[in-house]
Amino acid sequence: MNYAKHEHHDFAGASAQALTDPPLQAALARLTDILMAGNRRSYAALADSSALRDHAKRIKEHALAHLDRYLEELEQTVTKRGGKVHWAATAEDARQIVVNIARQAGCKKAVKSKSMTSEEIHLNPALEKAGVEVTETDFGEFIIQIAGERPSHLVAPAVHHTRESIARVMSHHLQESLPDDARSLAMTGRRVLREKFYQADLGITGANFVVAQTGTIVLVTNEGNGRLTTTCPRVHVAIAGIEKVIPRFSDLPVFLKLLARGATGQTLSVYTTIITGARQPGEMDGPEEFHLVLLDNGRSKILGSPFRESLQCIRCGACLNACPVYRRIGGHAYGGVYSGPIGSILTPLYDSVSLNPDLPHASSLCGACQAACPVKINIPHMLIGLRQMQHRYKPARLEDLAYAAWKEVLRRPWLYRLSLRFAKVFLRLFAQDGWLRRLPGPGSGWTQVRDFPAPAKRTFRDRWKELNS
Numbered sequence: 001m002n003y004a005k006h007e008h009h010d011f012a013g014a015s016a017q018a019l020t021d022p023p024l025q026a027a028l029a030r031l032t033d034i035l036m037a038g039n040r041r042s043y044a045a046l047a048d049s050s051a052l053r054d055h056a057k058r059i060k061e062h063a064l065a066h067l068d069r070y071l072e073e074l075e076q077t078v079t080k081r082g083g084k085v086h087w088a089a090t091a092e093d094a095r096q097i098v099v100n101i102a103r104q105a106g107c108k109k110a111v112k113s114k115s116m117t118s119e120e121i122h123l124n125p126a127l128e129k130a131g132v133e134v135t136e137t138d139f140g141e142f143i144i145q146i147a148g149e150r151p152s153h154l155v156a157p158a159v160h161h162t163r164e165s166i167a168r169v170m171s172h173h174l175q176e177s178l179p180d181d182a183r184s185l186a187m188t189g190r191r192v193l194r195e196k197f198y199q200a201d202l203g204i205t206g207a208n209f210v211v212a213q214t215g216t217i218v219l220v221t222n223e224g225n226g227r228l229t230t231t232c233p234r235v236h237v238a239i240a241g242i243e244k245v246i247p248r249f250s251d252l253p254v255f256l257k258l259l260a261r262g263a264t265g266q267t268l269s270v271y272t273t274i275i276t277g278a279r280q281p282g283e284m285d286g287p288e289e290f291h292l293v294l295l296d297n298g299r300s301k302i303l304g305s306p307f308r309e310s311l312q313c314i315r316c317g318a319c320l321n322a323c324p325v326y327r328r329i330g331g332h333a334y335g336g337v338y339s340g341p342i343g344s345i346l347t348p349l350y351d352s353v354s355l356n357p358d359l360p361h362a363s364s365l366c367g368a369c370q371a372a373c374p375v376k377i378n379i380p381h382m383l384i385g386l387r388q389m390q391h392r393y394k395p396a397r398l399e400d401l402a403y404a405a406w407k408e409v410l411r412r413p414w415l416y417r418l419s420l421r422f423a424k425v426f427l428r429l430f431a432q433d434g435w436l437r438r439l440p441g442p443g444s445g446w447t448q449v450r451d452f453p454a455p456a457k458r459t460f461r462d463r464w465k466e467l468n469s
């Protein structure tokens with residue numbers, strides 16, 4: 001794992017800013033409530049959603065345990081259908097591979113369907129530097145592209161925007177005055193993007209799943225842009241993390257049932273695009289060239305680490321909607337491409353633990369993420385693992401000392417009683433109208449953002465004694 005990259009991320013500062021942004025707070029509450037309600041309703045509507053989720057988890061576990069074999073099989077099946085597989089060890093390798101494909105095929109205009117993996121490797125700037133114009137075609141991604149922002153949610157990248165802000169951003173970009181009415185904005189987006197599809201010679205997608213048995217990539221969208229991206233341009237490049245491979249075609253329905261339910265509460269997403277290779281002789285449409293870029297970028301190291309379970313993630317976003325932290329601060333506060341509970345694991349692992357020291361702590365460990373996750377990933381357990389790892393690299397001496405002292409106190413009832421009496425007298429010095437509003441030293445962190453009730457005049461022990469006397 002990498003311990004030195006990019007810049008130190010100020011999670012606390014970014015969170016504080018998000019908390020004082022009323023439009024963001026309103027947008028987050030609205031969307032996460034809708035998606036979360038859909039998630040619960042759709043799990044409840046399945047005959048035995050828990051068994052199906054266990055089944056999906058077993059498939060993922062099996063695929064990861066035999067990843068070498070399935071990746072080799074995948075390369076053979078893709079090649080047999082006229083496609084080309086490229087292996088990218090790092091983000092830089094992946095960028096270079098896609099730029100080279102564009103150069104060799106003489107591509108100048110690219111359309112992209114939503115892909116977190118391409119965000120992870122920061123593909124767009126590399127292509128633009130190489131003279132290729134890139135247009136995001138998922139409507140949410142298009143908005144954040146023209147706004148110059150990063151996605152703030154795995155499946156709803158522009159969740160931080162309101163109708164009014166979208167109208168502002170699009171009006172500015174298109175140099176025309178657009179009303180802040182959802183239908184007009186959507187129709188304008190459609191008009192602009194249709195033109196881009198007709199002009200594009202390169203289509204770039206991610207892949208929700210990659211089937212080793214058949215060499216098939218599967219794209220799940222609600223807008224149909226994935227279908228146009230893979231059909232109109234003459235060259236198609238799909239970029240997928242190596243963990244996206246599933247063994248058999250018959251495994252696919254298990255994940256399709258769960259992905260849409262976990263993400264939005266839909267029974268099935270509106271479009272499921274299943275592509276096996278480039279256009280075959282006699283076929284009406286499809287690209288002349290098909291390339292599959294398989295990205296490692298730290299994944300094989302994670303495979304052999306205690307964080308292997310994070311590779312089971314199907315990027316549905318359910319853990320974000322369920323998380324009380326994400327629901328208040330949104331995705332940008334996390335600093336990386338991936339946000340929310342799973343982002344608090346993936347960003348430190350893919351990027352750097354030392355530069356993202358707050359992310360493993362950005363959780364109350366309430367377990368809502370695991371309860372919502374279609375593959376029941378034990379996110380709290382891995383967050384604790386990351387905290388342990390941080391502790392190994394940078395021991396917190398004061399904290400260790402405090403816990404060692406606390407342990408000694410707990411072992412001696414007389415000392416515990418004495419400490420409580422002392423704490424009561426001490427804390428009451430700062431009490432006002434029954435509340436502690438300002439504590440000194442390390443306690444000030446707590447009272448900066450919330451009040452704390454002052455200790456009661458009589459302790460529980462005293463009252464208990466009285467009641468039983």
Ligand code: SF4
Nearest residue numbers: 313314316317319373
């Ligand atoms: S960890 Fe689970 S809930 Fe979160 S995005 Fe991944 S699959 Fe979805």
